[in-house]
Amino acid sequence: MSSWHNLTINDLGQIITGSTPPTKKTEYYGNEYPFITPTDMKIDSRIVHTERFLSQTGYEYNKNRLLPPNTVCVVCIASIGKTCMTTVPSVTNQQINSIVVNQQKHDPYFVYYLLRTKTEVLHNIASGVASPIVNKSTFGNLEVYVPPLPTQRKIAAVLSAYDDLIENNTRRIKILEDMAQTLYREWFVHFRFPGHENVRMVESSLELIPQGWEIIAASEAMFINPRTSAPRDTKKPFVPMKSATENSMLITDVEEKTGNSGAKFKNGDTLFARITPCLENGRTGFVQFLPNGTEIAFGSTEFIVLRSKTLNPYFVYLLAQTHDFREHAIKSMTGATGRQRVLNQCFDDYFLPNPNQDILDQFESTVISLFRKVQNFAEKNTNLRQTRDLLLPKLISGEIDVSELDIDIDIDPKSN
Known part of the structure; x- marks a missing residue:
């Protein structure tokens, strides 16, 4: 622990506060650069998927605020404490302060997890003013306790392993749900259920439907x-x-x-x-x-x-x-x-x-396993989150010392 140092967030890298291009200028918005807002950020996910993107023109407007991949973004107005990381060049709105981490001295993923533990501190700072806000200066002066870079990477590797599993399970859940929706549309919207070739379509008050429905x-x-x-x-x-x-x-x-x-x-x-x-x-x-x-x-x-x-x-x-x-x-x-x-x-x-009962029974037997797998993956994610959240404060504080552990940090656990 003697090798750990008290620093400020300013010491970790460059802090950039985002900005929203004028929404009336539609030419600023397109499909090239993710435009991150607090609404896009999930409380428990590193990855962010944005509703809006900026165009090349929007990038030119905000080019001094462009964030490279592996930037750590923290909401400092309204939904204070939400945290995510960029995976591609991105821009945020003015509610978010972002840290472009100095990777010669610090690991971006360690910084992400470090700031995950500062949510309550940020809330306490914001609650002391009329409009809850943590301004750039206050944010940058927040004190943090940081180990040497090799230890940062080991801590990040341990915690990232949990988040990688959670993200993989989340992707599987999405695939399973999409499969169920596709089967529903095929069978009951397009009427392409098993054996549909042998079923006559008949008039109804809505449209042509399979005979017997x-x-x-x-x-x-x-x-x-x-x-x-x-x-x-x-x-x-x-x-x-x-x-x-x-x-x-x-x-x-x-x-x-x-x-x-x-x-x-x-x-x-x-x-x-x-x-x-x-x-x-x-x-x-x-x-x-x-x-x-x-x-x-x-x-x-x-x-x-x-x-x-x-x-x-x-x-x-x-x-x-x-x-x-x-x-x-x-x-x-x-x-x-x-x-x-x-x-x-x-x-x-x-x-x-x-539909007739035979088709309903066939459909149930086809999709029930998809629904059960979704629930199983969700329960696995719950257990993974609980374990990660128990480890997080102990690793970030140094209570659990990983500096001497043989953790493979050559394989990047952070690629998505």
Whole structure:
């Protein structure tokens, strides 16, 4: 530990505060340089995927603020403490201070993990002013405790190994979910299910549909907020709205609470956000985290619970993720601007082709393994995060000494 030094963030590299090009000048925006904002950054991910990109013209406007790969970005206004790393030349908005790490003296990934441990400190600094903000000067003067470069690389290698596994599992989850969505579209939108060549298409009130299928309302095909009882006084899993991830079936960070007000559900149910902007942002979860088929959980009052009646649970979830279904629900919203909610009655006039039971059974047997694998990978990620988060403060503080460990740091664990 005698070789560790007290430094400031200024000592780690060059600090760059981002800037937003005028949004009215559309020529500044294109598809070349990722434009990072706090909304793009996830609390628990090194990687950032941006909604917007700058054009070459936008780059010229912001060229003094261009960030090279392996720059560490930290939100210092609003969502203070969110941290990510660039993988390609990028630009951020003004809410983010970034450190272009001096790689002759410091490891960028060590700096990333170091700043992950400073979230509470940054929050405390920001809470002392009227508008929560950590300005560039204050940020740069923040004190940090840093080991020699070889030890930095070893610490980064240990922690990166966990994040690499998490990122690989996350990519697998995305692939599995895309596969399920593709199968749904093939079978029930394009009607290319197994054996479709031998099935005659017949007229219906909507379109040509396979013979033996019928057109019914969504409210006939599924239960909308089915009556489900749950004891009030015992602790049960509770799902707040934030636990339904955007554009994924995963339900994360489940809490434990007493009470029974709000949505009540069981394994196989779909949780459909009813309020703006959660619905528009794609918050729809599939319940499969409960340990047994009889357990009941509850959650936010802003969920609509969808439960299969004539379909199957997997069909219901995949239907709820389709653009047409969501747009129909969004058009039914009423209420004050910013707090609009879906009307349950909207499912009475959304119609769909209800397949015959044989096709539904085949579909369930085809996709059930995809859904289970998604849950398995999600549980592995939960365990990996817990272990990494236990190690993180102990490695960064030097409580766990890795300086003498034989850790292979020639193989870069940081490439993505």
